[in-house]
Amino acid sequence: MDRKKNGKRSALLALCLLMAIGLPFLSRNNYNQILMNQTIVYIIAVLGLNFTMGLSGQFDFSPAAIFGLGSYMTGLLSVKLGISPWLGTIAAVLFGLVIGVMIGYPSLRLKGVYFVLATLGFLEATRLLLTNMTWLTEGTNGVAGIPSYQLIGINFGNPRNFYYLALFFMIIAMVISKRVIDSKWGRMLIAIKDNDVAVEGCGIDKASIKIKAYILGSCFMTFAGAMNAHMFQFIHPSDFNFDFTVKFIMMLMLGGLGTIPGCVMGGIVVTILPEMLKFLGEYYWLAFSTLMLIMVMFIPYGFVSVPEFVRSKIKKHRGRA
Template sequence: MLQIRKLPLIVFALLIVVFPWIARGVPAIANYPDLMVFAGIYCLITIGLSLLMGYAGQISLGQAAFFGIGAYVSAILTAKYGMNPWICMAIGMVAASIVAVLVGVPSLKLRGHYLAMATLAFGIIVFIIFNEEGEWTGGPDGLIGIPGLNLFGFQFNSVEKYYYLVWFFVFAVFLFTINIIQSRDGRALRAIHVSEAASSATGVNVSRYKIVVFVYSAILASLAGSLYAHYLNFINPSTFDLFFSIKLLIMIALGGMHDIWGAIIGAFLITFLSFEWLHFFEEFEIIVYGLILLVVTIFLPQGLAGIPHMIKNWLRR
């Protein structure tokens, strides 16, 4: 997992680029680019979360809050004050990173389930603020009138245009993150996951690393939130509730948390399952969803990204 090979990445990039053309030709999947926009937005969050969980070994059940901070900063500043969306996006990321430092410094001293509860509590508190401060956030009914994005007069006003915008961000973030993983810092992170005491003894500043990764994941979530708000032109608090944080955790677990590809596979899978494929089961949808979770955790403990590895091991036997 240390080396990210170039070939799969190039194939994946090409697939993403040509996909809208394919979808245009096949009526059955005509709405898939729309789903892919959301999958891409979720990928931004899960890449950060994967780095935090799979590499630095820290759990967060509060990522929905950072997603929401990005979305609400963008939404409020553009819809109510008419500011430039790109500047708002940057402000959102700054705001998310400040909050992440304030929350992360005391929280990341906690371990295991205590950290899980602390981040969960933080997420719920932020959700309550979104819900209660109706004057700013529009309350539970949500905020309308968020403008779309444009760049030098070019409007991202169709599904396909937005699709390319979102996936441009995903690739930029993906490549940047791979660089981190393969650098000295990446090795330090994995060392923390294996043993905090040992890595600290060899001179790794454990708490600094943990906070930097936490802030990085918060910034990515905030970016995703801004992109979400400008795509839907609407946000409401229930999008950013604790169940979304749990959904992100499920994405990571299904995809495989020890592999950055896992973050992408998980985001894809959950997006398509919950937004499209499971509709077939109607009332039984949530039972099937739960069963899928159980089956994957039982038979694929390394997540779907672990399948090639499992096949390799199986062939070698």
């Protein structure tokens, strides 16, 4: 039975991968290609947020700040010092580790609303620093002229080339996430989310586990931020605001907390659906918000719960018959 189930799962994953590889050839529109690239970058960031919010259950408002710091780290190194985008990206990931340690240690010892306020304060402080440190960040002028990735003669400034690069890194991020979730450490994270008092009673240092999750999530988000900078080749402090954080949280919650498929589905829906509704003009955001509200009401556990929800309804209907 397990072998049959694993076979179906492998076939589904292979089909999804083939569809993802062929997707750019279905549209020759440059805007649609950039939108797909943006979706993949956001999925990587949401996979990082999933460690803190999805697995350990901490409501985190810092993703936009961490994502933005990753963008600025590689962007400034590339533009001001002429450092290779690849080295800049590595520096951004290492900076994510530093952020995770500096913010994680004091913040993750807090609980509930106090942790929310701490991360919200970090978000606002980061935005103000990026805006006002004009000698370094160029302030409201933003950082322009960020070079694109180059490798063995391939220019990833081309949207289609960038898509396959981003897809490659997204698959790696998903594999890492899967290994973490299935590990002993991942199971402890989930246990902390379910009942942190019981975990503490077992002699497990829950603060240390949460901090490690925050550090790993920060590295994912700064990496995604770095890719974002080299994709658009321009960054501005106003991009990394409270609304941007809410977008990441929506992706995670609508897709399904604590699940990798949920991060993917949430990233796709929240990024692409508003664009599909733009034919409604100025009412498109109202329509999107209404749809999201309906989804939360009827699918509280996210899109990943839909198959199980449908199966339960069918079983219930058959039982009555």
